[in-house]
Amino acid sequence: MKGGHDLGGQLEMGPINPEPEAQEPVFHADWERRVFALTLATGMLGKWNIDESRHARERQDPLTYVQNSYYENWLEGLETLLLEKGLVDAEELVLATNISSQTKKLLSVPNPTLATKILASGVPSAMESDSEPLYYIGDSVLVKASETAGHTRVPKYAQGATGAVVAQLGCHNFPDSNAQGIHEGKFLYRVSFSGVDLWSHSSTQTEVLIDLWEPYLGAAAN
Amino acid sequence: MPHGHHHDHDHTEPPSDLELRVKALESLLVEKGLVKPETLNSIIETYEHKVGPRNGAHVVAKAWTDPEFKQALMNDATEAVASLGYCGRQGEHLVVVENTNDTHNLVVCTLCSCYPWTVLGLPPAWYKSAPYRSRAVSDPRAVLKEFGTELGEKSTIRTWDSTSEMRYLVLPQRPAGTENWSEQDLQKLVSRNAMIGVELARSPKQKDEDGK
DSSP, X not given: OOOTTOOTTOSOOOOOOOOOGGGOOSOSSHHHHHHHHHHHHHHTTSSXXXXXXXXXXXXSOHHHHHHSOHHHHHHHHHHHHHHHTTSSOHIIIIIOOSOOOGGGGGSOOOOHHHHHHHHHHOOXXXXXXXXXXXXXXXXXXXXXXXXXXXXXXXXXXXXXXXXXXXXXXXXXXXXXXXXXXXXXXXXXEEEEEEXXXXXXXXXXXXXXXXXXXGGGEEEOXX | OOOGGGTTOOTTOOHHHHXXXXXXXXXXXXXXXXXXXXXXXXXXXXXXXXXXXXXXXXXXXXXXXXXXXXXXXXXXXXXXXXXXXXXXXXXXXXXXXXXXXXXXXXXXXXXXXXOOHHHHOSOOGGGGSHHXXXXXXXXXXXXXXXXXXXXXXXXXEEEEEOOSSEEEEEEOOOOTTOXXXXXXXXXXXXXXXXXXXXXXXXXHHHHHHHTO
């Protein structure tokens, strides 16, 4: 899907203007702290996964996505998920009326100890597979044009480009399916692209490495 | 799109409105029993004060001084870093990429903001910004210049776009003139920015100047 989030190679985004490292706080306002924690804490209810949560942010109007500050996009995504998963309804969210507490009986809501444990164990994406990968190190692969209207992790700038497989990374949860709540493993490869093959203005001394799942790839014509 | 409730919403509104909106959401979720306030505070405490780039500096300085650890780190960074006690969310599949005399590594996530939390904490604002995400892949040399980093023309720049759940940490080159330094002192030369790859590790001279 092409949204405001797919930023690789986009022009005219302006200077980076980084804040000096020693002076930058972790959060720039208290509301950012709260949005961050609310996102993680509600994520622990198990009603959505990381790709569903990425997709909720990506579905915004592209211009809004780029204009919003980072945690504003998180807030938008969180509200979307809460509504879509039925954890809150629009009346409660917008008007703060008729608040129902029915949902809580069905869910396990983590206390700090459990939350710390969840964060410390993470959610590995690696999966078992009984099939064989299609591509091997040294293979030339072509990145197919993405046809999905949903979430995907193949950046626009790589589509149509040819690269070389430099590592097989095993079988991993496939984001395009995961965003639809389907847990399905596909082989993941590290593919190397020469800068000049991606950008006409690039110097020869650049290389871009992208992790790409097997369904994104086809064999390159020799 | 089912989230039409905010389409008439003005995104140039002053921050106070945003603060109110977040406060209202938090109250709603607490009242509905979907989150516990003490859990929110504990999550914030973890990422504001416990997990941060000092973890990564520890990993890098140890790799500079302990060849066996470095070998383990290059073979399986997730496991090697876990042996120092750093593991969990956004570090499930960690990979360390090493800078050499002819190759410099730079990490980005063009699609969102993927970043190795376990060793670097939460990403800085610029890492999540459109200018960095757009140009780190298409014009990395110019990006490095914006951070004051000039590489020799001979160096190849490798940009790692974090599109999967693999998380990348750059192992910077150990600065010259630090041969007898302890791991503890070396940690002070390892900036967060060097571990993302937009800067080099500080030289002993830079460290003295920064300390003034």
